[in-house]
Amino acid sequence: xxxxxxxxxxxxxxxxxxxxxxMAWQAWDKIALxxxxxxxxxxALQWGIIxxxxxxxxxxxxxxxxxxxxxxxxxxxxxx
Amino acid sequence: MSSTPTQSNSIFKVIxxxxxxxxxxxxxxxxxxxxxxxxxxxxFPEDAGASALINTLAIFAAGxxxxxxxxxxxxxxxxxxxxxxxxxxxxVLMGGSTFLxxxxxxxxxxxxxxxxxxxxxxxxxxxxxxxxxxxxxxYVAEHAPKGKRGFFTSWIQTxxxxxxxxxxxxxVLAKNIIGAEAFADWGWRIPFLLSILLVxxxxxxxxxxxxxxxFTKLKTEGKVSKNPLKESFSKKGNFKMVxxxxxxxxxxxxxxxxxxQFYAQSFIENTCKIDFNESRYILLWGIALATPxxxxxxxxxxxxxxxxxxxxxxxxxxxxxxxIYQMFxxxxxxxxxxxxxxxxxxxxTVTRVALHNQGDSLITSSSKIRFTNGASFNRVAVDTxxxxxxxxxxxxxxxxxxxxxxxxxxxxxxxxxxxxxxxxMVYGPIAAFLVELFPTKIRYTSMSLPYHVGNGxxxxxxxxxxxxxxxxxxxxxxxxxxxxxxxxxLSFIIGAVYLSNKTDENVND
Numbered sequence: 001x002x003x004x005x006x007x008x009x010x011x012x013x014x015x016x017x018x019x020x021x022x023m024a025w026q027a028w029d030k031i032a033l034x035x036x037x038x039x040x041x042x043x044a045l046q047w048g049i050i051x052x053x054x055x056x057x058x059x060x061x062x063x064x065x066x067x068x069x070x071x072x073x074x075x076x077x078x079x080x
Numbered sequence: 081m082s083s084t085p086t087q088s089n090s091i092f093k094v095i096x097x098x099x100x101x102x103x104x105x106x107x108x109x110x111x112x113x114x115x116x117x118x119x120x121x122x123x124f125p126e127d128a129g130a131s132a133l134i135n136t137l138a139i140f141a142a143g144x145x146x147x148x149x150x151x152x153x154x155x156x157x158x159x160x161x162x163x164x165x166x167x168x169x170x171x172v173l174m175g176g177s178t179f180l181x182x183x184x185x186x187x188x189x190x191x192x193x194x195x196x197x198x199x200x201x202x203x204x205x206x207x208x209x210x211x212x213x214x215x216x217x218x219y220v221a222e223h224a225p226k227g228k229r230g231f232f233t234s235w236i237q238t239x240x241x242x243x244x245x246x247x248x249x250x251x252v253l254a255k256n257i258i259g260a261e262a263f264a265d266w267g268w269r270i271p272f273l274l275s276i277l278l279v280x281x282x283x284x285x286x287x288x289x290x291x292x293x294x295f296t297k298l299k300t301e302g303k304v305s306k307n308p309l310k311e312s313f314s315k316k317g318n319f320k321m322v323x324x325x326x327x328x329x330x331x332x333x334x335x336x337x338x339x340x341q342f343y344a345q346s347f348i349e350n351t352c353k354i355d356f357n358e359s360r361y362i363l364l365w366g367i368a369l370a371t372p373x374x375x376x377x378x379x380x381x382x383x384x385x386x387x388x389x390x391x392x393x394x395x396x397x398x399x400x401x402x403x404i405y406q407m408f409x410x411x412x413x414x415x416x417x418x419x420x421x422x423x424x425x426x427x428x429t430v431t432r433v434a435l436h437n438q439g440d441s442l443i444t445s446s447s448k449i450r451f452t453n454g455a456s457f458n459r460v461a462v463d464t465x466x467x468x469x470x471x472x473x474x475x476x477x478x479x480x481x482x483x484x485x486x487x488x489x490x491x492x493x494x495x496x497x498x499x500x501x502x503x504x505m506v507y508g509p510i511a512a513f514l515v516e517l518f519p520t521k522i523r524y525t526s527m528s529l530p531y532h533v534g535n536g537x538x539x540x541x542x543x544x545x546x547x548x549x550x551x552x553x554x555x556x557x558x559x560x561x562x563x564x565x566x567x568x569x570l571s572f573i574i575g576a577v578y579l580s581n582k583t584d585e586n587v588n589d
Contacts, residue, residue: 005577012327012574026548046544053144053537057326064323072320073578 005073012065016058023054094223095235097289098216101171101282102236104275105212106243107250108178109205111271113139114247118268122186123194134195142206147536150210151528152309158215158524159308162299163222164291166524167215168283174208175279177201182272210536214528221515222292222523227382230583233511234378238371241503244341245367248360250274294520308525312518321517322530328579329513330534332394332571333506335564338539339401340499341367343564346543347405348492351557352412353457355481362489366496373504381509385581390513393505394572401561404495409557411488414479420453439467455485516583538567 027047034043067073112119116135124134150170158166181201187194216236224232250271255263258270290296298304305311313319341363349359381389410416428447435442443463450456458481463472484492510531518526546560 001577008573008577030548049144050541050544053148057533057537060323061327064320064327067316067320067323068578072316073324075580 002071002074005068006071007069009065009068009070012068013062014065016060016062016065019061020051020055020058023051027051091223091225091232094289095220095232097282097285098167098220099235099239101167101286102212102216103239103243103246104278104282105171105174105209106240107246107278108174108243108275109209110244110247111178111251111275112181112202112205114251115268115271118264119181119198121264122268123184123198125187125192125195134199142202144537144540146203146206147210147540148529148532150207151214151532152210152525153207154211155214155312155525155528156308158211158218159305159522162291162295163215163219163524164286164289167212167219168286170208170211170215171279171283171286173204174212175275175283177204177208178272178275179279182269182275210528210532213531214524217511218515218524218527219292221512222294222520228379229515230381230386230509230512231375231379233515234375234508236511237378237504237507238374240337240507241341241367241371241374241500245364245371247271248364252357252360252364298521303521305521308522312522312526312529318518318522318526322526324574324578325514325517325527326530326534328571328575329390329510330530331538332534332568332575333390333510334535334537334539335542335567335571336394336397336506337503337535338542339397339561339564340496340503343542343546343560344496344499347557348408348412348496352408353478353480353482354412354492355483358483358489362492362496365493366500369493369497370500370504373501374508377505377508378512381512382583385583386509386513386516387575387579387581389509390506391572391575391579393502393507394568394575396505397499397502397568398565398572400498401565402558404499405558405561407495408492411491412482412484414457414482417451417453417455417457417485420451420455420485423450423452425449435464441465441467443472451485453485453487455483455488457482512583 027050031040031043031047034040116139120135154166154170157169178201181198184190184194184197184201213236216239217233220236221229221233254267254270258267291299295304311318312322344366345359345363348354348362349356354362377389426448428445430443430445433442433444434440441464443465445461445463447459448456449459457479460478460480462474462476464474465472514527514531515523542564545563549555549562550557550560552559
């Protein structure tokens with residue numbers, strides 16, 4: 001289990017940037033599809049807020065992965 | 081520490097005072113969401129684009145940015161000056177802003193000042209909500225005797241669902257008493273104005289409460305944190321637990337919560353086309369039957385640990401969401417209803433609306449069909465008539481305002497009940513779980529942020545991302561469920577691998 005905890009960390013490190021790239025790609029796609037004018041502004045605003053709030057979460061996931069890889073979530077470390 | 085009758089009496093006062101205030105805060109937050117359409121019509125400009133823009137800011141900014149920001153602002157304050165005064169302040173802010181929304185003159189009276197005021201007050205609501213929950217949960221947990229923390233904090237956990245119940249109940253009741261037309265005109269203000277009475281009572285009760293004993297002890301010993309934000313998020317030992325709480329618990333909890341209550345109602349009303357009142361009655365029954373289980377699972381978590389109860393709730397959601405929503409679709413398919421005899425088919429009501437001033441028009445024909453088993457629906461046909469040809473073209477037919485057969489109504493209630501039962505499994509023990517994860521001096525700050533990011537951001541985005549997924553090529557009405565299923569699965573894996581099931585008996589650290 002301790003090894004699994006550690007090596008899953010790699011997945012969390014990769015998942016953060018992958019999720020961000022996917023969100024950015026979706027944002028680009030949806031803004032491009034919106035009708036020019038206020039609909040574009042509205043779509044850009046929605047996605048701007050989403051990207052703004054998801055950026056620190058994705059960074060948090062990478063840090064979580066780094067901690068996991070470094071063995072910070074070993075049983076003894078959690079019970080300290 | 082064992083509890084004496086006096087202590088038990090005192091703890092129930094603590095629970096009552098905290099829960100009532102938190103319930104009212106959720107009520108305040110939800111009535112805006114439930115009445116968004118009417119508020120839009122009364123207080124927002126008629127221009128659909130501008131209106132959508134303000135709506136976006138009100139929904140997205142209040143839920144996703146201001147709520148976590150409120151968690152930081154009030155969490156810090158709660159760890160610096162104490163729990164009692166901080167969650168009194170959040171209550172005053174929430175109650176005041178809700179009451180003021182009910183007083184805003186219409187857009188036709190004061191123009192753009194109306195939506196701007198709505199937006200400002202909605203942001204204040206988001207800020208206050210971000211600060212309330214952590215304070216109430218911490219306050220109750222710090223009064224709870226050992227071995228009963230899950231049970232006592234689970235009462236706080238009922239408040240979000242009961243706040244939704246109260247908001248739906250007040251709206252349905254007010255609408256039924258004064259009539260739909262008067263409600264849309266001025267009656268929508270009643271639920272907002274009513275808030276000041278509820279908040280007044282709650283403030284009076286909370287003012288009589290004492291500060292948390294653990295925080296008082298810290299203060300007496302001069303051990304209160306000087307910089308709770310820095311201690312919470314820059315020290316690895318604590319920050320790693322904040323991340324674990326978010327990814328291994330609150331993220332999954334948020335999507336289970338929003339899917340079981342909001343997405344279910346939205347799906348039943350908008351995708352299955354069930355009547356407005358009927359969809360709310362289904363949710364009201366589901367909530368009423370499932371709410372006691374918050375306390376059942378909270379209490380049970382004191383005996384068997386928090387982890388596996390929460391994770392089982394997530395796992396059941398992952399497995400059963402698609403079959404449940406498929407059943408919603410199947411059972412609301414009116415072609416199956418004709419197995420029961422038709423009682424009456426009303427003569428069609430035909431309306432003609434002119435289009436674009438060029439002589440073109442839109443003809444809508446609506447006919448209500450009633451069955452002997454209590455079911456009914458409106459069959460609507462829409463045709464466009466062009467002046468040049470004077471012939472109907474582009475014939476479109478659809479069904480709306482479905483009232484379910486009685487037996488199917490109760491199946492829907494059962495399916496919603498099951499989803500809210502999963503909410504109670506995930507949400508019932510989570511306050512105790514979060515409280516036990518962090519030390520007293522930075523508890524309010526540390527637990528508030530992962531809770532509001534998990535619940536507000538991951539949960540709050542369920543409707544938006546579900547709609548986004550539904551827009552992908554080849555999607556079906558059930559495709560939107562992949563978002564809550566995916567997030568719950570991720571949280572389940574992280575929780576199963578990294579969380580400890582050990583209950584921390586000593587929160588006095």
